Amino acid sequence: xxxxxxxxxxxxxxxxxxxxxxxxxxxxxxxxxxxxxxxxxxxxxxxxxxxxxxxxxxxxxxxxxxxxxxxxxxxxxxxxxxxxxxxxxxxxxxxxxxxxxxxxxxxxxxxxxxxxxxxxxxxxxxxxxxxxxxxxxxxxxxxxxxxxxxxxxxxxxxxxxxxxxxxxxxxxxxxxxxxxxxxxxxxxxxxxxxxxxxxxxxxxxxxxxxxxxxxxxxxxxxxxxxxxxxxxxxxxxxxxxxxxxxxxxxxxxxxxxxxxxxxxxxxxxxxxxxxxxxxxxxxxxxxxxxxxxxx
Amino acid sequence: xxxxxxxxxxxxxxxxxxxxxxxxxxxxxxxxxxxxxxxxxxxxxxxxxxxxxxxxxxxxxxxxxxxxxxxxxxxxxxxxxxxxxxxxxxxxxxxxxxxxxxxxxxxxxxxxxxxxxxxxxxxxxxxxxxxx
Numbered sequence: 001x002x003x004x005x006x007x008x009x010x011x012x013x014x015x016x017x018x019x020x021x022x023x024x025x026x027x028x029x030x031x032x033x034x035x036x037x038x039x040x041x042x043x044x045x046x047x048x049x050x051x052x053x054x055x056x057x058x059x060x061x062x063x064x065x066x067x068x069x070x071x072x073x074x075x076x077x078x079x080x081x082x083x084x085x086x087x088x089x090x091x092x093x094x095x096x097x098x099x100x101x102x103x104x105x106x107x108x109x110x111x112x113x114x115x116x117x118x119x120x121x122x123x124x125x126x127x128x129x130x131x132x133x134x135x136x137x138x139x140x141x142x143x144x145x146x147x148x149x150x151x152x153x154x155x156x157x158x159x160x161x162x163x164x165x166x167x168x169x170x171x172x173x174x175x176x177x178x179x180x181x182x183x184x185x186x187x188x189x190x191x192x193x194x195x196x197x198x199x200x201x202x203x204x205x206x207x208x209x210x211x212x213x214x215x216x217x218x219x220x221x222x223x224x225x226x227x228x229x230x231x232x233x234x235x236x237x238x239x240x241x242x243x244x245x246x247x248x249x250x251x252x253x254x255x256x257x258x259x260x261x262x263x264x265x266x267x268x269x270x271x272x273x274x275x276x277x278x279x280x281x282x283x284x285x286x287x288x289x290x291x292x293x294x295x
Numbered sequence: 296x297x298x299x300x301x302x303x304x305x306x307x308x309x310x311x312x313x314x315x316x317x318x319x320x321x322x323x324x325x326x327x328x329x330x331x332x333x334x335x336x337x338x339x340x341x342x343x344x345x346x347x348x349x350x351x352x353x354x355x356x357x358x359x360x361x362x363x364x365x366x367x368x369x370x371x372x373x374x375x376x377x378x379x380x381x382x383x384x385x386x387x388x389x390x391x392x393x394x395x396x397x398x399x400x401x402x403x404x405x406x407x408x409x410x411x412x413x414x415x416x417x418x419x420x421x422x423x424x425x426x427x
Contacts, residue, residue: 041309048305048373052338052366151307151378217325217339223364226340230377237307 004280007273011266018262024090025255032183032248038148039180039241046234053196053231059220067221069162069228072195073171078115080170081106082161082193084177084239085125086247087144092254094178094186094247095124101188102176106133117170121157121240138164149244154237161236162229165194177239178246184253186246193235196228298332299351303373304358311379312348312358319372320347321365322419330365330372337367343419345382345426346374357382359423361393362416387424394420 002010057070083102085095102118102125109116118133120126120140129137141157143149161173173194178186216223302316319330322344341363348356363376380386397417404410 038308042307044303044310045305045307045375048303048366048375052364052373052375055366056338154307155377213336215335215337217323217337220338223338223340227364234307 001276004273004276007269007276011269011273014262014265014269018259018266021255021258021262025252025259028091028248028251028255032245032252034148035241035245035248036180039238039245042238042241046238049227049231049234053224053227055214056216056220056224056227059214059216067225067228069165069194069232070196070224073168076114076172078117078170078172079109080117080119080161080164080173080194082119082121082157082173082175082236083125083129084175084236084243085120085122085128086243087123087142088247089124090254091247091251094250095122096128097186097188098176098178099125099128101190102129103132105174105176105190106136119157119160122243138169143240149237149240151233151237154240155233157236158229158233161194162232170194175236175239177243178250180242180245180249183249186250191235191239193232196231300330300332300334300369301371302348303371304346304348304360304376304379305373306376306379311376312356314348315351316348316372317351318347318349319374320345321374322346322360323365330367333369334367334372336369338364339367340364341374341376343416343423345423346379359385390420390424394424 081102083098085098089095106116106118116133116136118129118137120129120137122141122143126137126140139160141160143153146153164170165173172192175191175193177189177191179189181187214220299315299317302312302314302319303310304312317331321328321330321339322342324340324342327344328339341360343361344359346358346360348358350356358376358379358381360374360376360379363374363379366373366375394417397413397420401410401413401417404413
């Protein structure tokens, strides 16, 4: 049985922890707002990019000069998985969910006899995946120094990916990130970015102006060649933004329940503390009374 | 008063400008072009340079863009820029940094094609530096 002093110390320490988790929750809430705003602000660009691509893709696809980024290399032997996770922990199942999805994907690919290469963005995913697939991780991108993800960060990753693709290092590239649905739900998602899937573009182009009326300067194929790498950067950028919003959302949830748990623990401990104090008083009283009776 | 059309300047981070413009001068890869209302649909890539927007009221806004492309329709003109800033806010050190990076890239370039491409980009950047 812990003494009264032990209990008091315990309560004090749980209270301190509660304060910390509460503060982290509030910080996460503030950051979430910012991350959401950033994601919101980036939407017009990716939407318009999608529209423009849809237009051009309609004009170019099918020809022999379709860029490889869109048509693919013709086989799907080597897969590159770009796994985007957070730099920090303490955000519930956020990192492990993304890592699990990537791990399952990797296993099934290996089972099919494919080669898998992994590019880790963010420290946590690297830490988790390293245990099982250390030899397959070809590179990792560290965003720890970055306060707010900017397009330059995404562009850097995109350059790496495209560089590898040009060297023929892989055939198919899939991006793993967590999609931000709401504060309480973030869905780990896998998205294929190379080869870019043309049907997506066509769906977006519905109701748009017919592609054939466009004039292209210099010409459709070279614009497309210019556009596709940029589109990859945009997709990665979007994933990073979604990820940072999801991370803060997940952290908010995790810290909220941590605060609640701490509260419950404090209640429980206080109850034990009071009971024990009462018991001690009773014990002292009995001692005094029995002492008086003995006289 | 000439007809106006909607001009949008979008960078990956945010929508920078969305306003009614009478005339927009774009630094297209194949030469500068002026866009006015009822322009035929054109899609063009943009080289680093200055975009000049003349609004309804006659004020002229100038923006520095670093590459991108423009989607021009009779009623709208959308410029998707890789990075864009208002001329007054341009950061000279950033520009100098870009020029230096590109110069280094040029030194590292492997084949002729790439070399020509980078050299061209570099010349756009230096022209831009001289003009702001």
